[in-house]
Amino acid sequence: MFERLLIANRGEIACRIIRTARRLGLHCIAIYSDPDATAQHVRLADEAYPVGPAAVGESYLNIDAVIKVALASGAEAVHPGYGFLSENADFAEACLAAGLCFVGPPPDTIRLMGDKAAAKRLAAAIHMPLVPGYDGNQREEAFTEAAARIGYPVLLKAAAGGGGRGMRVVRHAEDLGAAIAGARREAKASFGQDTLLLEKYVEHARHVEVQIFGDRFGNVVYLGDRDCSLQRRHQKLIEEAPAPHIPREIREAMAEAGVELAKAAKYLGAGTVEFLYTRDKFYFIEMNTRLQVEHPVTEMITGLDLVEWQLRVAAGEALPVTQEWVHGSGHAVEIRLCAEDPMRDFVPTGGRILHLSWPRDLPGRRIDAGMIEGDIVGTYYDSMLGKLIAWGETRKMALARLRQLIAETHLAGVMTNRDFTRTAIQHPEFVSAEFDTAFFERHAASLI
Numbered sequence: 314m315f316e317r318l319l320i321a322n323r324g325e326i327a328c329r330i331i332r333t334a335r336r337l338g339l340h341c342i343a344i345y346s347d348p349d350a351t352a353q354h355v356r357l358a359d360e361a362y363p364v365g366p367a368a369v370g371e372s373y374l375n376i377d378a379v380i381k382v383a384l385a386s387g388a389e390a391v392h393p394g395y396g397f398l399s400e401n402a403d404f405a406e407a408c409l410a411a412g413l414c415f416v417g418p419p420p421d422t423i424r425l426m427g428d429k430a431a432a433k434r435l436a437a438a439i440h441m442p443l444v445p446g447y448d449g450n451q452r453e454e455a456f457t458e459a460a461a462r463i464g465y466p467v468l469l470k471a472a473a474g475g476g477g478r479g480m481r482v483v484r485h486a487e488d489l490g491a492a493i494a495g496a497r498r499e500a501k502a503s504f505g506q507d508t509l510l511l512e513k514y515v516e517h518a519r520h521v522e523v524q525i526f527g528d529r530f531g532n533v534v535y536l537g538d539r540d541c542s543l544q545r546r547h548q549k550l551i552e553e554a555p556a557p558h559i560p561r562e563i564r565e566a567m568a569e570a571g572v573e574l575a576k577a578a579k580y581l582g583a584g585t586v587e588f589l590y591t592r593d594k595f596y597f598i599e600m601n602t603r604l605q606v607e608h609p610v611t612e613m614i615t616g617l618d619l620v621e622w623q624l625r626v627a628a629g630e631a632l633p634v635t636q637e638w639v640h641g642s643g644h645a646v647e648i649r650l651c652a653e654d655p656m657r658d659f660v661p662t663g664g665r666i667l668h669l670s671w672p673r674d675l676p677g678r679r680i681d682a683g684m685i686e687g688d689i690v691g692t693y694y695d696s697m698l699g700k701l702i703a704w705g706e707t708r709k710m711a712l713a714r715l716r717q718l719i720a721e722t723h724l725a726g727v728m729t730n731r732d733f734t735r736t737a738i739q740h741p742e743f744v745s746a747e748f749d750t751a752f753f754e755r756h757a758a759s760l761i
C-alpha cells in the first residue's frame with residue numbers, strides 16, 4: 314500500500330475519503346481553491362495546497378495544477394472522489410504518466426464508459442437488454458427518422474453526459490428540432506462536445522443500479538443494488554439499498570448482468586452499472602466509473618468500506634472477499650441536503666451558514682458532511698451540504714430514523730431542501746415504495 318494519498322476533491326467526499334485513508338494509516342494531502350482555504354477538508358488533511366482561484370476550470374478541474382501539487386507534495390496516489398476529474402480519462406492518464414497511482418479504472422475504461430453510445434455497444438455485444446435507441450449520424454433528419462421508428466416519447470441525451478445535463482424528453486415530432494438544438498447547446502457548454510443519442514423514453518421506470526468492484530486479477534463481485542428513483546431533473550435526491558419490491562430472480566439477473574459488463578470491460582475498482590426497471594424488466598443505461606454519491610447506503614447494509622476497497626485494489630491487492638461473503642442486512646436510506654430554494658424552482662442558494670448543527674453519529678445513523686457553521690456556501694460548487702443516512706432492520710425503521718436525523722439537523726442562514734425532503738419521505742407513494750423517476754414531477758407542488 315502507498316503511504317501518501319492526494320485527494321483531488323473538496324466537500325463531503327474529500328472528508329469521507331480522508332476518514333478511511335486515516336484509518337488505514339495514510340498521509341492525506343488536500344487541494345483547495347482560494348475560497349476553500351479554510352474548508353473542512355483542508356482542516357482534516359495532514360497537508361493542503363492551493364490549486365487556483367474559485368473557478369473550477371482554474372482549480373479543481375485544472376489537470377496541470379493538480380498534478381503539479383501531487384508531485385511537489387510527494388503523493389504516491391490520487392483519489393479523485395466523484396464529479397470534477399473523477400471520470401476524466403486525460404486526468405487518469407496524466408496521473409499515470411507522472412508516476413502516480415490513479416484510484417480508479419485505467420484511462421481506456423473511463424473513456425469507453427464515458428461515451429454512453431460506446432458503453433451501450435459493449436452492453437449490446439454481451440446481450441444486455443437495452444432501451445431501443447439511436448446513436449448514429451448526427452444530422453437532424455437522421456434523428457427525426459429514428460424517433461419516428463422508435464416511437465414517441467423519446468429522450469435526447471448527451472453522449473458525454475452526466476448529472477442529468479443535456480437531456481430532453483420529447484413527446485411530439487414537432488418539438489424534436491428545438492430539443493436537439495437545446496440539448497446540443499447544453500452538452501457543448503457542459504462537456505465540450507455535443508454528440509447526442511436518442512432513446513425511447515421509458516415511462517414509469519425506476520432507476521436501479523448495481524455496485525460492482527473489480528481487481529487486477531480479473532475478479533469481479535457485486536455489492537448489491539440501490540434504488541435512486543427519487544430524482545429532480547434527472548438528478549438523484551433520495552437513494553436507498555436494497556432496491557425495494559423487485560423479485561429476487563430479477564435482482565440477481567441485474568447484478569449478474571452488471572458483473573458480466575464489468576468483466577467484458579476488464580473493470581478495475583468501484584463502478585456502478587445503472588438500469589431502468591419497469592414491469593419486471595430492466596434495461597442498461599450507463600456505467601459510472603467512480604465512487605457514487607450514494608455509496609454510503611451500500612456500506613450501511615453490507616458493513617463494508619468502499620473507499621478502503623478502492624484504495625486496496627488500486628494498490629494492487631486482490632478483492633478482500635469473494636461473492637459468497639458479501640451479505641446485506643437491513644435497509645438504508647440517504648437524502649442529499651442541498652442549499653437550494655424549493656420555492657424558486659430549486660435554484661442553488663448561497664451565503665454564510667450562520668448556524669449549523671448536524672445530528673449526532675449514533676448506531677444506525679450516519680452523517681457525511683463537508684460544511685460547518687460559519688462556512689460560506691458559494692455558487693461556484695455543488696450545492697450539496699452533506700448527506701443524512703439512516704439504517705434500520707426494515708425499510709420502515711430506516712425511514713423513521715431518517716425522519717429523526719432530518720429533524721435534528723438545524724440550519725440557519727441559507728435556504729435548503731431540508732423540509733422538502735422531510736415531507737417527501739412521508740409521502741404515501743414513497744412510504745409504500747410505489748414510485749418511479751417522475752415522483753417529483755407529479756408531487757413537487759404538494760411537497761413544497
Ligand code: ADP
Pocket residue numbers: 444468470474475476477478512513514515516518520544547548587589598599750
Ligand atoms: P446522467 O449520466 O446525466 O446521469 P443517465 O443516462 O444516467 O444520465 O440518466 C439519468 C436519469 O435519467 C436516469 O436515472 C433516469 O431517471 C432518466 N433516464 C435515463 N434514460 C432514460 C430513458 N431511456 N427513459 C426514461 N428515463 C431515463
